Amino acid sequence: MLAQRLRPSLLNSSRLPLRSVPRRIHTTSPLLLRIPRNITALSTPCRPGTIPRAHKFTAVTPAGAHSRTLASGTPLKKRSRLFQALYRTFAIFGFATLTVGGLVVALFVYDATTYKDEAEKYDIGVSEIALNPRTGGPKNLPIAEVLVDAEDLGNLKQAAGKPRLVILGTGWGSVALLKNINPDEYDITVIGPSNYFLYTPLLPSATVGTVEVRSLIEPIRGIVRDAKGHFLKASAVDVEFSEKLVEVSQTMPNGEVRNFYVPYDKLVIGVGSKTRTHGVKGLEHVHYLKDVTDARRIRAKVIENFERACLPTTSDEERRKLLSFAVCGGGPTGVEFAAELFDMLNEDLVHRYPKILRNEVSVHLLQSRSHILNTYDEALSKYAEERFARDGIDLLTNSRVVAIEPDRVIFTQQDEKTKEIITKELPFGMCLWSTGVAQTDFSQHLAAKLEAQHNKRALETDTYLRLLGTPLGDVYAIGDCSTVQNKTAPLISDFLKQIAWERGIKDPKQLHLTFSDWRLVATRIRKRFPQTTDHLKRLDKLFESYDEDRSGTLDFQELNTLLCEIDSKLTSLPATAQRAHQQGVYLARKFNKIAHAAPGLKMNQVVDGDLDAAVYKAFKYSHMGSLAYIGNAAVFDLNGYSLGGGLIFLYLWRSVYFAQSVSFRTRLMLAMDWTKRAMFGRDLVNF
């Protein structure tokens, strides 16, 4: 469109000298009579550089050759047009070259400023207490009250008065919290075994080199520095809730383990999860896909197997085994890994390796349930299954893995008709195990310490994300390591307390709720348990249907039944990046509010108590949808809207992850990786 609009204006100017003049004379003939007087005035200040082309052309025409000029007007016009067109083309190319060249020069100039020629030496002060921390706590360990970089940030004095916020873990939840918290309100310390944030959703892509692992990581120190915080690369091993101390473990190069305490005012636990084993033996022979090193190892292993399959001493049977890839678990990770592997086989393997490999390669997906992607909409799950069937990915549903041997999976399948259980085996060259999440040792240890913790899969929090069993407002848990306790029924008395008090009834069990009472209770439940909102929509209908004795009121028992029914409908929140992110943002906003309210509360001598509930709403998870890549196609499950398809959806899927990526840096690197794949293919190299 723009090119068309631009073109006439460029052409016009080249036509002007020959066409516009006569017409101008034609339309402005009355004006023409006065012009001769102005001619000298107009032509005198004319600089040589601005002499119009038309002027030159006519000036060289001899006075006596008019007729010839007119007769041969067309060829002359042509040459001139061609010349002008060429001139313009060169000008535009030149302009483009100049622009690009300018950008390159600018880059070099900028680059040149980034080198530091002189070694910078700082005259820094490190306080004695940072270098030689005092010891204390139940185990008499060093207590890291001040860290060595406290004065770097120039906030030691200010930090003194600020609450200490300690964050365990560097995943989605922690990073969302760090990016949204007001850096001036807390003295933040982040503790984690990795010094990077990993962009987990694209990890399957990194296993085959569609993207590089370095494009998925963002150094955590940058994010922590933006929040004016400190980072310690170490693992938390215990928490002394009563003394507000986290016990952290460090290993020296010689293997010596040293523990120390980090004191906190507020502690956020976001330590994530580990892979669930389901009690299967032999998992030392499989690969997990939780971290960058896993992705790197898988990539090396896959290519190592390709290479081994080419060697002359490898028998046919061995070749088929080397090229058999088993994936245990039909969730998004397993499905996406199978899809990425399939892409790589089709797009790159055939060009680089002997063709026999492509013919003997097989990908197997073992799923214990009857469908893959079973948390997604059924239509999508089916679409993915059809796609996989067409691609020749061997889908083994209703298959329960019972053991892993060094080179084979042993699994059982139930015959759908006879219900007979058959044991089968699948030889593999590489096996990925991705069957959901389980508690880390640290989380298990904490759960065992706290009486209020009953869930075996995750640390339970209330709807304010406070870890159950710890002093209110001290300890929070977010992300995969946590689950939000969403049972309304156990708190029934709480909801009825005020109404009972108003009515002068001591025992809430004797209450009979009118519809307006019920409305009041429902509002309270929704406030405390925002997740119930969807189930508390038609209050009149609920009232009617649970008022079994048709008394026009709900008695305690009826209300209890109602709440139990609602509780049964509430599912636990999914262990996803999405949830962790929302919880991190939630905590950051709440902490900002609390910091804002703190001076007033201090003045009024309100110390702790249920501050969280007072200053901010309870956490509500809002599901934005799920998506999965299924091999040059993708499926989107967007709260009831199911979408899926080929290349367009692949690009959509990438766009979503591109947009959600953590920094401009990682986005640039992702774009570069995808371009690289298109231009050169994946580099099938193992080290």
Place this chain on the structure above:
Amino acid sequence: MLAQRLRPSLLNSSRLPLRSVPRRIHTTSPLLLRIPRNITALSTPCRPGTIPRAHKFTAVTPAGAHSRTLASGTPLKKRSRLFQALYRTFAIFGFATLTVGGLVVALFVYDATTYKDEAEKYDIGVSEIALNPRTGGPKNLPIAEVLVDAEDLGNLKQAAGKPRLVILGTGWGSVALLKNINPDEYDITVIGPSNYFLYTPLLPSATVGTVEVRSLIEPIRGIVRDAKGHFLKASAVDVEFSEKLVEVSQTMPNGEVRNFYVPYDKLVIGVGSKTRTHGVKGLEHVHYLKDVTDARRIRAKVIENFERACLPTTSDEERRKLLSFAVCGGGPTGVEFAAELFDMLNEDLVHRYPKILRNEVSVHLLQSRSHILNTYDEALSKYAEERFARDGIDLLTNSRVVAIEPDRVIFTQQDEKTKEIITKELPFGMCLWSTGVAQTDFSQHLAAKLEAQHNKRALETDTYLRLLGTPLGDVYAIGDCSTVQNKTAPLISDFLKQIAWERGIKDPKQLHLTFSDWRLVATRIRKRFPQTTDHLKRLDKLFESYDEDRSGTLDFQELNTLLCEIDSKLTSLPATAQRAHQQGVYLARKFNKIAHAAPGLKMNQVVDGDLDAAVYKAFKYSHMGSLAYIGNAAVFDLNGYSLGGGLIFLYLWRSVYFAQSVSFRTRLMLAMDWTKRAMFGRDLVNF
């Protein structure tokens, strides 16, 4: 410049309607009289889109408003100019956007074509002999006469008649050979333990993340495929020279080792070298820098040490030890690593880590000789030393390492005055060992098998790069694993044979050479030992000075003295990428010549013999220069021209390596890495 040339043409067109018209009238007034007749003819075919702006403008001017139009000409002109300028600006921006947009769209369209939706299945034939090779040879192992991908290349039948060329190793020499050989003349098989070519000169940059290791590697299978060859990822362990078989070893996933033979007609050994230990004990505590995994480990280790140095339980002394980086070896690798490390400390460490780290970090360079970069010009070596001194890199020259303990280097220094030898120790957090090259086990094994091999450091070849002691034209050795035997004196009889025969003298020792005889001999020597060319320049002077008895002739003894003198001046070729590359190119050219000459020779029943000497000249190494990076500066030693300096030389240094990089892909990735460093710094992350 271009912008200035472009601007007037754009401006002119906007001025034309107002200025050019009167002037045109002025200069072409005689022509004007005839124009009215042509007006209709000219204006009729005019399409609406091409109506010149001037025409529009004048058309809306009412006939009775001439004076007002003239009076208010300036503001109207201004608005119009502004409008036109805006219009043009938007047009140019639009054009630029359109171009960039177009490129992005083109990229996406191209990208879309790179996905393969359907699984390709090939109907391939693999010959029985490839799947079940016959066994034989001294150890009765399988002999891989045909590989599984023989028919993929569609050249099984043609390959049958072609000589089998087997190349061991995937380094500089092998790749240069593969890229220059005529793919249709040989049936090529490359065997190596890595499936990539590593761009070694930039390896030090990869240790700190200035560039990524993936940007330094090129998958070897692509290069091999271009040469219509085969690749086996395995290690050669032995060669049966008499039966023309290479013994290759493969390890299965369960650890089982399987050996097999690969038959050859021509074998090229380019297996490289390993790091020299100098018999020092405790090298299990140091890092080498030979391969990508080394670079990766060093990077992880450096950052791990930074992280440990931040922890509160790390004492001051421990912190200084963790941050002490020792480099043993003052050659280019050691120097460049120290330089890169220093850059990283200055440019990135200070921004991300507590400032105390920068103050306590130390880099030590231990060199056994009195200068670093001792193979370079002395001025450069001094420049580098001064630069390092200024940067605070601790240079320990004349320091001989005697042992490495887990956390310290034990070394001796000779006092320059007292000549007393003092033993010192240097605690380190990380130690790099880069003290030259030594023979691999495979090379040692081959050398031990061959009686003609005397050199303990490398496999000796003649000047045609044929491995000494093997049948002529069978086995060649190139690169770091080899050295060219450059002794002319032992071949003195060969040079004199023809002259003696012409003179009818049986014993060449009785010959007396005239000056013209000497010229003849010198020509032959130069042909056979091109490296002597520089030392055989002034033949008359040499003749004069070695004719000790002033007899006007050189007798055998005098000639021998002369040649011995020349031999002593010939240094062995450096173990560099440059030499390996030149040797690879040399072999490729020679092999092409041999293949070209082969049919004729076959017809004439010439079998083997000294074919190499017959068809192609001897190998001559021409040193292009050496360069080294020394920390935001670089030094260039270009055959006598010594250059060195700051940023400009850094860019020059990069340009050289950028240009020499192996593919467009790696160049793009290097450019991207350097840009990334400028924009975001190095990512200080360890995994």
